[in-house]
Amino acid sequence: MTTLPLWGSTFLLSLLIIVFMNVTFAESWNIIGGFTGLISFGHMVFFGVGAYTGAMLLRDFGLSPFITAPIGGLVALLLAVTTGLPCVRVSGFYFAIVTSSLNEVVRLVVTILPWTGGASGIVLPVLPFDPKTTTSIFYLAMLIVMIATIFATYKISRSKLGVGLMAIREDMEAAKAVGVPASGLKLSAIAIGSFFPGVAGSLYSYYMTYIDPTTVFNLLLSFQAIMMVLLGGSGTILGPVLGACLFTITSELFRYTIIFEALHAIIFGLLLIFIVLFIPEGIVGWCKRKFKSKIFI
Amino acid sequence: MLELALQSILNGVLLGGIYALMAVGLSLCFGVMRVANSAQAAMAVLSAYISYWLFVLYGLDPFFSIGISMGILFTLGLGIYRSLVTRIINTPSPTLLSFLLLSAVAIVMENSMVMAGGNIYRAIYTSYTATSVEIAGIVFPIVRVAGFVISMSVILVLSLVLKFTYVGKAMRAITQDREAATLMGVNATRIGSITFGIGAALSGIAGVFLALIYAFYPAVQGLWIAKLYAIVIFGGMGSVPGAMLASMVLGMVEAVIGVYIPTMWAYVVAYIILLLTLFIRPTGLLGK
Amino acid sequence: MRRWNIKGIARTTAIAIIIVVIIIAGAGTYFAMQMLAPPAPPKKEIVIGVTIPYTGAYSAYAPWYERAYRLWEKQVNDRGGLLGLSVRFIMYDDKSDPTTAKTIYERLITVDKVDFILGPFASACVFAVAPVAEAHKMLFIEAGGNAKMLFEQGWKYIFMTWPSFAEDLFRGLAEVIKKMPTDKRPKTAAIINADDVFPRGIANGTSGHLEKAGVTIALKEEYPKGITDISGLITKIKGLNPDILFGGTYLPDALLIVRTCKELGYNPKILALSTAPALYEFYKTLGKDANHVVGEMQWSIEAPYPGVRELVEAYKAVYGIEPDYRVGIAYTACELLENAIKGVGSTNQDALRDYIRTHVINTVVGPMKYDEKGVPEGRAMNFQWQNGKMVIIWPFDIAKGELIYPKPEWS
Numbered sequence: 001m002t003t004l005p006l007w008g009s010t011f012l013l014s015l016l017i018i019v020f021m022n023v024t025f026a027e028s029w030n031i032i033g034g035f036t037g038l039i040s041f042g043h044m045v046f047f048g049v050g051a052y053t054g055a056m057l058l059r060d061f062g063l064s065p066f067i068t069a070p071i072g073g074l075v076a077l078l079l080a081v082t083t084g085l086p087c088v089r090v091s092g093f094y095f096a097i098v099t100s101s102l103n104e105v106v107r108l109v110v111t112i113l114p115w116t117g118g119a120s121g122i123v124l125p126v127l128p129f130d131p132k133t134t135t136s137i138f139y140l141a142m143l144i145v146m147i148a149t150i151f152a153t154y155k156i157s158r159s160k161l162g163v164g165l166m167a168i169r170e171d172m173e174a175a176k177a178v179g180v181p182a183s184g185l186k187l188s189a190i191a192i193g194s195f196f197p198g199v200a201g202s203l204y205s206y207y208m209t210y211i212d213p214t215t216v217f218n219l220l221l222s223f224q225a226i227m228m229v230l231l232g233g234s235g236t237i238l239g240p241v242l243g244a245c246l247f248t249i250t251s252e253l254f255r256y257t258i259i260f261e262a263l264h265a266i267i268f269g270l271l272l273i274f275i276v277l278f279i280p281e282g283i284v285g286w287c288k289r290k291f292k293s294k295i296f297i
Numbered sequence: 298m299l300e301l302a303l304q305s306i307l308n309g310v311l312l313g314g315i316y317a318l319m320a321v322g323l324s325l326c327f328g329v330m331r332v333a334n335s336a337q338a339a340m341a342v343l344s345a346y347i348s349y350w351l352f353v354l355y356g357l358d359p360f361f362s363i364g365i366s367m368g369i370l371f372t373l374g375l376g377i378y379r380s381l382v383t384r385i386i387n388t389p390s391p392t393l394l395s396f397l398l399l400s401a402v403a404i405v406m407e408n409s410m411v412m413a414g415g416n417i418y419r420a421i422y423t424s425y426t427a428t429s430v431e432i433a434g435i436v437f438p439i440v441r442v443a444g445f446v447i448s449m450s451v452i453l454v455l456s457l458v459l460k461f462t463y464v465g466k467a468m469r470a471i472t473q474d475r476e477a478a479t480l481m482g483v484n485a486t487r488i489g490s491i492t493f494g495i496g497a498a499l500s501g502i503a504g505v506f507l508a509l510i511y512a513f514y515p516a517v518q519g520l521w522i523a524k525l526y527a528i529v530i531f532g533g534m535g536s537v538p539g540a541m542l543a544s545m546v547l548g549m550v551e552a553v554i555g556v557y558i559p560t561m562w563a564y565v566v567a568y569i570i571l572l573l574t575l576f577i578r579p580t581g582l583l584g585k
Numbered sequence: 586m587r588r589w590n591i592k593g594i595a596r597t598t599a600i601a602i603i604i605v606v607i608i609i610a611g612a613g614t615y616f617a618m619q620m621l622a623p624p625a626p627p628k629k630e631i632v633i634g635v636t637i638p639y640t641g642a643y644s645a646y647a648p649w650y651e652r653a654y655r656l657w658e659k660q661v662n663d664r665g666g667l668l669g670l671s672v673r674f675i676m677y678d679d680k681s682d683p684t685t686a687k688t689i690y691e692r693l694i695t696v697d698k699v700d701f702i703l704g705p706f707a708s709a710c711v712f713a714v715a716p717v718a719e720a721h722k723m724l725f726i727e728a729g730g731n732a733k734m735l736f737e738q739g740w741k742y743i744f745m746t747w748p749s750f751a752e753d754l755f756r757g758l759a760e761v762i763k764k765m766p767t768d769k770r771p772k773t774a775a776i777i778n779a780d781d782v783f784p785r786g787i788a789n790g791t792s793g794h795l796e797k798a799g800v801t802i803a804l805k806e807e808y809p810k811g812i813t814d815i816s817g818l819i820t821k822i823k824g825l826n827p828d829i830l831f832g833g834t835y836l837p838d839a840l841l842i843v844r845t846c847k848e849l850g851y852n853p854k855i856l857a858l859s860t861a862p863a864l865y866e867f868y869k870t871l872g873k874d875a876n877h878v879v880g881e882m883q884w885s886i887e888a889p890y891p892g893v894r895e896l897v898e899a900y901k902a903v904y905g906i907e908p909d910y911r912v913g914i915a916y917t918a919c920e921l922l923e924n925a926i927k928g929v930g931s932t933n934q935d936a937l938r939d940y941i942r943t944h945v946i947n948t949v950v951g952p953m954k955y956d957e958k959g960v961p962e963g964r965a966m967n968f969q970w971q972n973g974k975m976v977i978i979w980p981f982d983i984a985k986g987e988l989i990y991p992k993p994e995w996s
């Protein structure tokens with residue numbers, strides 16, 4: 001995988017960058033939604049905040065997002081924790097609306113404030129290399145972020161935190177009864193889940209060299225993340241990876257083969273209906289159930 | 298100054314009346330069946346198209362097509378409920394699953410409309426479009442007033458149905474305690490499908506006014522459903538009076554606050570109000 | 586006997602599985618792309634790559650651009666093609682999304698190996714794609730974005746086919762006002778715009794032009810792009826009662842503004858909106874309520890330039906309706922390309938770029954003379970809907986009528 005830059009085309013590299021971003025996004029959502037049961041419809045807000053942090057630090061201080069990306073993640077984390085505090089009292093479906101409202105508030109505020117570039121967005125300088133090299137650099141960066149996200153998820157699932165989260169998801173009252181610090185754990189999950197999209201967002205803004213509020217705070221993409229996780233299997237580690245890969249690849253395939261673009265959306269809609277009705281646990285979840293093998297984590 | 302304030306309040310109330318139709322339908326579905334009908338707005342847009350084509354092809358005045366739209370949407374609602382929603386109604390989390398399921402249905406509906414007619418803006422343009430009457434310096438847009446009156450009448454009828462008919466009582470019984478109601482002989486599936494159908498029919502009525510007042514296109518359903526969810530959750534999912542109250546409040550916020558502070562900040566304020574309400578009282582204003 | 590480290594094995598297996606899944610996914614993508622990537626085109630044709638917003642926020646524009654490109658494609662092939670080769674367009678859907686557009690152009694250049702690219706639609710997408718063109722040193726004629734910012738990035742390959750920046754679209758209106766007798770001029774204006782790059786540029790620019798014409802800006806506000814109801818804002822404006830209401834709009838909000846003004850009984854002396862009034866859908870949806878609205882367009886079917894009549898006739902013959910300005914702008918991009926290729930005699934991107942910079946090329950939008958930033962000398966037109974027709978009121982040398990001022994009451 002790491003040698004891909006040597007023999008892959010720029011197009012393939014840029015496509016995989018999107019795949020890695022989607023995996024990061026889906027997997028980090030999974031920490032909040034899949035493990036903890038807090039279905040968030042505003043996951044993009046962390047990505048957007050990270051994107052703007054990276055862009056503004058570059059614009060105002062000349063700091064490369066490759067260095068400041070973790071700061072982007074931290075800013076997202078701060079946002080998550082401060083708004084998360086009251087959020088953890090709200091559960092299930094209401095959490096969904098609260099998070100999407102949060103997304104909208106941040107988007108509107110970013111659009112209004114002149115300091116963030118407003119609706120006109122921020123333009124960033126391009127890396128002084130040829131396209132292949134530039135894309136390769138971002139490819140490697142995103143690859144690292146993705147692996148870090150998957151690894152973090154893996155670590156969580158095997159830890160006390162993970163077990164606690166899943167207990168909360170299954171039955172919060174029972175969990176509290178046995179002493180699980182529900183609010184604290186939920187907050188931790190939200191914090192961790194928000195960090196990685198923030199990092200990815202910072203890199204994204206540098207990669208695209210232009211960001212504006214509508215693109216990076218796009219609610220629809222949060223929805224897409226949920227679809228990817230559902231497809232793959234929420235609450236599993238492989239699930240979001242598989243879901244994101246399949247979804248992105250199929251989108252690309254459709255783009256170049258199916259002429260009526262509205263048909264893509266119809267097909268995905270029908271697919272989602274199928275998943276919700278027949279395999280709500282996702283592909284990996286279904287495999288887990290059917291094959292009872294330890295491979296499907 | 299007073300005139301401005303009164304006009305704004307009127308605008309808000311009229312706007313709220315239009316939101317109320319769809320919001321009540323959404324809230325009702327949640328209350329009775331714990332189903333989140335994400336396709337509520339898509340159904341309204343479908344109804345808007347039906348009215349539009351009836352008007353353009355046959356010259357049928359939209360007010361007369363309300364009945365037709367209602368009928369078609371009611372049947373569609375029944376169909377969707379029986380074929381899709383009943384499969385997930387007995388799972389541990391019907392709300393979330395129905396939300397996703399019906400969101401997918403909304404996407405399919407929206408894009409089917411795009412494939413059928415294209416992403417073109419359409420609006421019904423009659424002799425009385427955008428006309429208004431001025432009383433004491435306040436302007437009353439005729440179509441919006443008509444929409445408000447019809448909306449309130451329908452909701453009134455609905456309240457009466459809920460209070461006095463068997464179906465209505467059964468719906469309320471299920472809202473309070475599903476198991477007990479089933480034990481008492483209420484056919485949850487039948488009542489559920491009727492409720493869903495009613496929600497769809499309400500969208501059917503709203504859709505006609507959507508076509509008369511605004512220019513619409515398939516993707517507008519995404520914008521409307523987001524608003525509807527905000528309204529319904531703010532007012533309390535499952536509460537019809539809550540949905541009505543919240544519709545008025547949102548209508549007011551949009552119309553009134555936008556007059557006194559910059560429009561963009563008005564929306565921020567609206568969202569913050571929503572968030573604060575949810576933090577303080579997660580079940581919404583009048584929710585259980 | 587050594588105890589097996591179960592935990593360690595499980596962990597290793599897990600990591601191995603993850604890596605395998607990623608590799609399979611990556612390889613799968615690679616092979617899928619190989620299957621889809623067409624074989625290198627036999628050098629019998631010239632391929633032009635472009636994205637069109639078939640879906641997404643800008644989808645209403647898609648058919649107009651596509652039809653313009655396809656018409657030219659047919660015409661140029663009927664003429665014998667370019668450099669003896671036939672010409673073919675490849676068009677993909679960018680979903681009105683900059684990220685998608687960027688990826689697709691990468692593909693067009695590196696996988697489809699197109700000979701030329703034309704720009705996508707909307708400034709946001711052009712912003713994302715221009716660096717790609719620059720990096721690959723490809724000529725980038727774009728008919729999609731006219732935000733001033735695009736031309737301050739130091740890009741060398743970009744050329745705009747719009748004669749005017751967003752900021753200058755209503756310069757004409759200010760000129761018309763300046764020509765009025767001082768006591769009759771409008772004194773105040775309310776300026777509103779959607780919260781997006783393009784409308785904001787228009788609003789800012791127009792505000793400046795109006796101020797130079799002696800108009801005081803009573804209100805300047807933005808509203809969310811997807812706004813569904815604008816009664817609050819219009820009520821506020823009605824309370825201030827400015828002489829001019831100006832909207833930096835796209836189509837849906839423009840329709841909303843006109844209708845709401847009528848509903849609330851607010852009739853400004855000048856109602857001017859960007860983009861929408863020149864579009865086919867505007868008059869079709871609003872009917873007589875569209876009358877007396879002032880708009881802008883960068884091209885009109887009555888423009889007095891060579892080739893315009895022919896384009897209008899050809900378009901009507903093939904598609905059955907009249908073209909609007911979107912067609913003119915898109916067609917110009919093709920004309921520029923064709924002209925340059927014929928002038929240079931090769932497909933060398935740098936040579937073509939230099940040719941366009943140093944020659945004045947006649948197009949349906951007018952004679953295009955470019956500066957080193959890729960900006961043409963040109964101006965937009967302002968018109969007013971009168972009795973169901975778009976009457977050009979500025980520039981004065983091609984004006985077909987005068988501004989009806991003040992705007993008559995709603996009927």
